[in-house]
Amino acid sequence: MTQAISYEKIILENVKNLTPQQQQEVLYFIELLHSKNQKIETPTPEKEPISAYEAAKQWVGCVDSGIGDLSYNKKYLERPSIK
Template structure:
């Protein structure tokens, strides 16, 4: 039996509520394989910005927030010392 046939058989045995998790995992694997060729250059080039070094991870999390500055509690006391 081919690997694909085994996978399809196992997927069909899963309860429907787990299909979404499976789809998300497949999309994660697609994302990971498409970004493996670009590794961050922080060690070789220390002048690379954090945003550039973390570019492959941007958008990985499901959230309505663009960044932590949307949380006023996170900003409390910032710059005070």
């Protein structure tokens, strides 16, 4: 705690010896440090990971093409004939 007080005194004495414009720059720097500190203190809440199915389940079955089950298309599985 005594070290913090001595830093405060040292900073205050040095600021007193600056021009008003330099004192304004010191104030801007202090405000910058405060804004950086505030950004660090507000962590973003992490979302629980979900599967691809969970993310897209609202669209499952929404396409009505009449084709049927595309995962068992026998013509697709046939190799093209070599001519």
